[in-house]
Amino acid sequence: MxxxxxxxxxxxxxxxxxxxxxxxxxxxxxxxxxxxxxxxxxxxxxxxxxxxxxxxxxxxxxxxxxVKKYGATWHAPANRGKFSIEFAEFPQPGIHQDYTYHxxxxxxxxxxxxxxxxxxxxxxxxxxxxxxxxxxxxxxxxxxxxxxxxxxxxxxxxxxxxxxxxxxxxxxxxxxxDPVFNQYAVHAWFTDLDKGDDHTRDHIHIYFLTVERGWVWQIPITEEITSVGVVVDKSVFSEFHENIEAYFNAQLQTNSNLAHTMRNAKRINEFKSEGDYxxxxxxxxxxxxxxxxxxxxxxxxxxxxxxxxxxxxxxxxxxxxxxxxxxxxxxxxxxxxxxxxxxxxAGVWYEFIRLYYKLLPLFTRFIANPEYRLQVLQLLQGEVFDRSEVPVLDAMRNYIETVEKSSSHIFRPQLADIPLE
Ligand SMILES: Cc1cc2nc3c(=O)[nH]c(=O)nc-3n(C[C@H](O)[C@H](O)[C@H](O)COP(=O)(O)OP(=O)(O)OC[C@H]3O[C@@H](n4cnc5c(N)ncnc54)[C@H](O)[C@@H]3O)c2cc1C
The missing domain is CATH 3.50.50.60 (FAD/NAD(P)-binding domain)
Structure with missing residues (x-):
């Protein structure tokens, strides 16, 4: 036995x-x-x-x-540049290299x-x-x-x-x-992306879309092949009556950096989709x-x-x-x-994800803040098993509460309709 x-x-x-x-x-x-x-x-x-x-x-x-992954890069929908993090900034106990893998x-x-x-x-x-x-x-x-x-x-x-x-x-x-998230992902592998030639070439790239909770991943699988996936709320996908290619291409056009990167891309395998995840x-x-x-x-x-x-x-x-x-x-x-x-x-990841979707500019703001940057990096590197080590989550929550209470706050229009509890 x-x-x-x-x-x-x-x-x-x-x-x-x-x-x-x-x-x-x-x-x-x-x-x-x-x-x-x-x-x-x-x-x-x-x-x-x-x-x-x-x-x-x-x-x-x-x-x-x-492919070695040294960091991650995010792109806003309009062409307002990009911002990155590098894993080398936050050395992790017991880990002797400053990269992970795609x-x-x-x-x-x-x-x-x-x-x-x-x-x-x-x-x-x-x-x-x-x-x-x-x-x-x-x-x-x-x-x-x-x-x-x-x-x-x-x-x-x-x-x-x-x-x-x-x-x-x-x-x-x-x-x-999950009572809040009902996302839907469509993804495939492509060649001929224009990934530029700076140090972020082999990062994961995340592009924000104009639809709420919508984003695209760009993950290098080899020097030539890149995985690209579109994630949106299922209701957005339904508008395209399940025409996957039309849906995918329409979303690519909503982020100008992404549209530029993908302008000559060729798909090399079938689209796959994942729902209710x-x-x-x-x-x-x-x-x-x-x-x-x-x-x-x-x-x-x-x-x-x-x-x-x-x-x-x-x-x-x-x-x-x-x-x-x-x-x-x-x-x-x-x-x-x-x-x-x-x-x-998993609860720490979930809390982070929920705060992130609740107010997207918050993430950028906390990454740029010297007081919190390392804690956000710590989360992004997967050190999540001790909630007491990441009080940045409480700081994010407090910030969101302040925005909710103030009708004139600059970020107020960007608050998503997501309950925090
Ligand atoms: C859209 C999307 C994007 C993602 N992107 C990322 C990412 O970039 N990075 C990341 O880390 N994670 C990502 N994930 C999550 C990642 O795919 C999973 O968390 C991970 O694969 C979980 O590993 P697992 O071993 O639990 O399950 P799996 O990797 O799914 O392995 C389960 C195995 O069980 C086998 N199996 C199933 N049923 C049976 C059965 N009845 N009998 C015998 N065998 C069975 C399957 O064939 C499979 O090989 C993503 C997920 C989704 C949906």
């Missing part, structure tokens, strides 16, 4: 496999696709490097030659899954987990589809790392859709099971937080699993510290 079955071989599942193998816990990863498979989510934050180093994967990241997720996820296998995980690809199995309220196994057969596999602990497949969330009907499960743990990465919680990707959250959730969940094996106790209580920690980290 396995000690642990992990459903899903994305970053959360593969990192979980590595941590468990390092602790001597036998684990099997069940992945429905055959890697490499395409995936959205191509730009990282620097905190991920700490995990790569811990699981011995940093060398592979370097050798694979992913990745082809097909390649990255494949490498990480192979790494998990080399560390000791048994990896089964092309195998679909159908449901988790319970004895009373204790999870005891997984029913999997192998071709046209169904087979039951058993383990002491089941980890759901199925991403937006949300296997356990669906099975247990515990998906809570902000949610949380009611619980992240139960008797004998834990949910990690997107299977537990997903927040809007404006700050490229997803892979980092997936990796840290695997790390923190694995610590509780190790404790469970030490105590030989597999009830909810032993896994609860993981849930509390992930709620805190």
């Amino acid at each position: 396995n000690d642990v079955i992990i459903i899903g071989g994305g970053p959360a599942g593969a990192a979980m496999g590595c941590y468990l193998s390092m602790a001597g816990i036998r684990n099997t990863i069940i992945e429905k696709a055959n890697h490499p498979r395409p995936h959205v989510g191509e730009s990282m934050v620097t905190s991920s490097t700490r995990i790569f180093e811990e699981i011995g994967f940093l060398k592979t990241m370097e050798e694979t030659g992913f 990745v082809d997720r097909g390649k990255f996820d494949h490498q990480l899954l192979k790494h998990a296998e080399s560390m000791g995980s048994t990896v089964m690809q092309g195998v679909v987990a159908k449901r988790i199995l319970f004895d009373g309220d204790q999870a005891v196994g997984v029913r999997v589809g192998l071709g046209d057969q169904e087979v039951d596999m058993f383990a002491k602990v089941i980890v759901d790392a199925s991403g937006r497949g949300m296997l356990v969330g669906r099975q247990m009907r515990m998906i809570e859709k 902000s949610y949380s499960m009611r619980n992240f743990v139960g008797n004998g099971y834990l949910l990690v990465g997107d299977a537990a919680r997903f927040v809007d990707p404006i700050f490229s937080s997803g892979v980092s959250i997936a990796l840290y959730s695997a790390k923190y969940a694995s610590e509780c699993i190790v404790a469970a094996f030490e105590k030989n106790e597999f009830g909810t209580a032993v896994f609860q510290p993981y849930e509390d920690r992930l709620r805190q980290g």
Whole structure:
């Protein structure tokens, strides 16, 4: 019998496999696709490097030659220039390089899954987990589809790392859709962008659009290929009657810097779209099971937080699993510290995102403020697991309250209709 079955071989599942193998816990990863498979989510934050180093994967990241990401650049809708941050400004404990990576997720996820296998995980690809199995309220196994057969596999602990497949969330009907964000993303890869030749060439570029909560990402995948994605509220997309190309091109024209960058761009693969993507499960743990990465919680990707959250959730969940094996106790209580920690980290991202959308000029203002710049950088680099370390969020909140109370404030017309609680 396995000690642990992990459903899903994305970053959360593969990192979980590595941590468990390092602790001597036998684990099997069940992945429905055959890697490499395409995936959205191509730009990282620097905190991920700490995990790569811990699981011995940093060398592979370097050798694979992913594009190095030294910072991020934002562009206002009208041609009012751009502003940037560089990760080197805020050195992070335990991280010895001032860049992170942009990745082809097909390649990255494949490498990480192979790494998990080399560390000791048994990896089964092309195998679909159908449901988790319970004895009373204790999870005891997984029913999997192998071709046209169904087979039951058993383990002491089941980890759901199925991403937006949300296997356990669906099975247990515990998906809570976000009450505020209903964004929709359309994205594809392009060549022949005019990215200029200054030091921001390999940054992630975020272009603000004129529609509320609308933005575009530009992420270099190789020297030639760039991922471009448009994100807007679903209602804006509906106006185009689901004509993806017309919608995409219309949005590109609403930011003059973006229109310039894209003027000769050629699309090299099909458009893909993602909708309804902000949610949380009611619980992240139960008797004998834990949910990690997107299977537990997903927040809007404006700050490229997803892979980092997936990796840290695997790390923190694995610590509780190790404790469970030490105590030989597999009830909810032993896994609860993981849930509390992930709620805190994802909660900090969520609070930051909400304040950001509530008043866009606030972000620029706080980045430019010497008192707060480093704390904003700290957030942008993914150091989110201790709320007390980022009082800048309280300062942002207070600022918004001041704007709300003053009808003549210069930023008043830019306040979005988003509740802060
Ligand atoms: C529009 C958009 C843009 C994004 N941009 C970024 C970004 O720039 N940077 C960033 O860090 N994040 C970004 N993200 C988020 C990022 O994609 C995810 O947070 C990240 O992939 C989560 O990793 P995971 O391992 O939890 O899930 P996944 O990477 O989705 O992996 C889950 C795996 O489980 C497998 N699986 C699913 N169901 C089953 C089943 N029943 N049985 C077996 N296997 C199964 C899947 O095949 C998959 O391989 C973005 C997300 C969206 C929607």
